[in-house]
Amino acid sequence: MHTTLTEKYSFVRRAIALLAAAVLLTPALAAAATHPLFNLQSNTQSPFPSDRFTVLDSHQLTGLRVSMPLPNCATNPSDCADLALVNQLDGFNLQPRLSIPFDGAIDVNTVNSKTVFLIKLPGRGLRGEEEFEHFRPHVIGINQIVWDPASLTLFAESNDHLDEDSNYALIVTTGVHDAAGNPIAASDDFADFRRDDNFGQTKDALLKAYRQALKRVLSGDVLEELGLSRRNIAAASFFTTESATATLRSIREQIKAAASPAANFNLGSGGEKTVFPLNTVTGLTWNVQALTVGPLVPTSLNAALGALQVFPGSISTLAFGKFTGQHWQNAGVFIPAVPTRHSVPSQGSEEIFFNLFIPSGPRPTNGWPVAIFGHGFTDSKQGAPFAIASTLAHNGIASIAINVVGHGFGPNSTLTVQQGTTSVTLPEGGRGFDQDGNGQITSAEGSSTFVLSPQGTIGSRDALQQTVADLMQLVRAIQGGIDVNGDGLQDLDPNRIYYAGQSFGGIYGTIFLGIEPDVRAGVPNVPGGPIIDIVRLSPSFQLLLTQALSVRVPSLLNAGPPIFFNDNSPLRNLPPVTNNVPGAIAIQTVEDTSRWLAQAGDPVAWAPFIRKSPLPGDLAKSVIVQFARGDKTVPNPTATALIRSGDLADRTTFYRNDIAFPLGLGLNNPHTFLTSLPRPIAVEPQIQIGVFFASDGAITIDPDSVGLLPANVPPLFETPIAAALPEDLGYLP
Secondary structure: OOOOHHHHHHHHHHHHHHHHHHHHHOHHHHOOOOOEOOOOOOOOOOOEOOHHHEEEOOOOOOOEEEOOOOOOOOOOHHHHHHHHHHOOOOOEOOOOEEEEEEOOOEOHHHOOOOOEEEEEEOOOOOOOHHHHOOOOOEEEOEEEEEEEOOOOEEEEEEOOOOOOOOEEEEEEEOOOEEOOOOEOOOOHHHHHHHHOOOOOOOOOHHHHHHHHHHHHHOOHHHHHHOOOOHHHEEEEEEEEEOOOOHHHHHHHHHHHHOOOOOOEOOOOOOOOOOEEEHHHOOEEEEEEOOEOOOOOEEEEOHHHHHHOOOOOOOEEEEEEEEEEEEEOOOOOOOOOOOOOOOOOOOOEEEEEEEEEEEEOOOOOOOOEEEEEEEOOOOOOOOOHHHHHHHHHHHOOOEEEEEOOOOOOOOOOOEEEEEEOOEEEEEEOOOOOOOOOOOOEOOOOOOOOOOOOOOOHHHOOHHHHHHHHHHHHHHHHHHHHOOOOOOOOOOOEEEEEEEEEEEOHHHHHHHHHHHHOOOOOEEEEEOOOOOHHHHHHHOOOOHHHHHHHHHOOOOOOOOOOOOOOOOOOOOOOOOOOEEOOOOOHHHHHHHHHHHHHHHHHHOHHHHHHHOOOOOOOOOOOOEEOEEEEOOOOOOOHHHHHHHHHHHOOHHHEEEEOHHHHHHHOOOOOOHHHHHHOOOOHHHHHHHHHHHHHHHOOOOOOOOHHHHOOOOOOOOOOEEOOOOOOOOOOOOOOO
């Protein structure tokens, strides 16, 4: 029987109608599922971070080296310079910004630590298959979630700071829903990747190893431990974190193997001894080299001399000395990169100058216990160390301080010590230099890589590491025996060395406490990190980020005055942000790259090694972390990042400036509460430090117990912090 053309078209129409009806009756089939992209040829079209963007390198501790694809270097030279630095690293960020691209919109409110998370894995790099046999997965959640509709990309921060030189998996589940409320689904690329052992790339050994590593993560046993099955996984990645401690561990080995540097106290212009009974010193002048050409600028330090009398007569001797140390930075203020299995080569030697404050009273048998004190950003050894020395001496603790890399103005700066009608002039030990070529030397110039250099995004990472190396060499000088008076006896006890530092001193001090085994206890005051987060959140430093973003090519400034940038990045524990600020994602990317590159000099990365998990062979240290509510210089979210990373909440003292300020006892910016003499809010926490060190780290008093304030004043210090760690800014108006 023949079918007419009309009948044929009628049949087709009926078939189409039936199909349409079936689709309408089956909504799940009608909805086009949204998928996470899984194109492993692109880091922006697959979950990131990922070891897919590494190469094998036996010279690295992880066995890998990052190999990120470069953009068009003609149009984006700044991004190229950043990635060239990233590609020297042996793994990914310990505080990673996770990115997951999609082929459609999602409901960002369904993104949380149950639907997107990390798993800590055994092994190192793309190895360790046998270690999965008895593996119990440890889950790390996410925070600071951002959905970018323009690029259809989800961004989030790891909720916890990760371990170095370790394996992790990023898991994306079908608990994430699309904009219509439907569960997302795995893409065909991801399904093929999991199913096909060759995945069309039989000659790509690294891809095969990556697939096997991810396959182990997604095995039935691992997923079962998580209460999931294979069909719950929409996408995943496998990545290895960098060896952040490698540089300083190499430097430490060299310092410990070398002879102790000898201290020299004959620094006068005519070779005079620069050790002075404090009661004979009638004046102190700092002759500052603030210009490359021209006269020094005399600056009176008589107020600093006055601070040495917080406890009158507590200090007997003011001494100025130096020793010769090695430096590992080059003239560009960075440490040249070497593979993490290699020793970091010294770049030469330099003279390190120090101030030493000796307590009054009979010298203890083994010498005075000594606290190294670290000054803050733009300060010097002529500042904060004077403010705390009397209180430490009152508790029987000598104190010693050096200039941070890039601080103390120019190297031609001098000090003039007056004793009645006579005076002695000596080198001050300034470590700044004219980095930008404008003929001036500012108070912190040379403490960071030059913003216009190819290493600009490294920032202060290597200056911090070099300063820590200087402090380790100072420890060795103390251990070698420091004889201030020339009587053949050591004046400082080599077995009782402590550390305290304010602000920048708390930052590099946290690193120092994490790497130096021969310091017994420490008190970082108002520390925080990462540095990029301090800069982007602090009103004191935001213009530095404005400058850095303005000189990038192309420029990333995307807002008006006063700070000209808006990164639209949420603080912790806030609802997800749907980005609506053009240019914000590019700024977030630069900030993330800065965090990644800075890990070796990030106190958040080093905080765990103080107490929670000391480096192999080291012992846990006693520690107090002091910080202030509403700190405008090192904002609270950066302090709490350090505290959380080191599991140090039980070792915090929290100054409640929000209570003190309305009573007329506080500061608009409480960042300097420790050194705001003669206020009781300075002396009380100083006494806490002095008692802590005098007890060898055994006794932690509440500063309020000192009793310098009237009895009707409510407690201004919490020891330890009473409530949850503050993750907001809390700035006073």
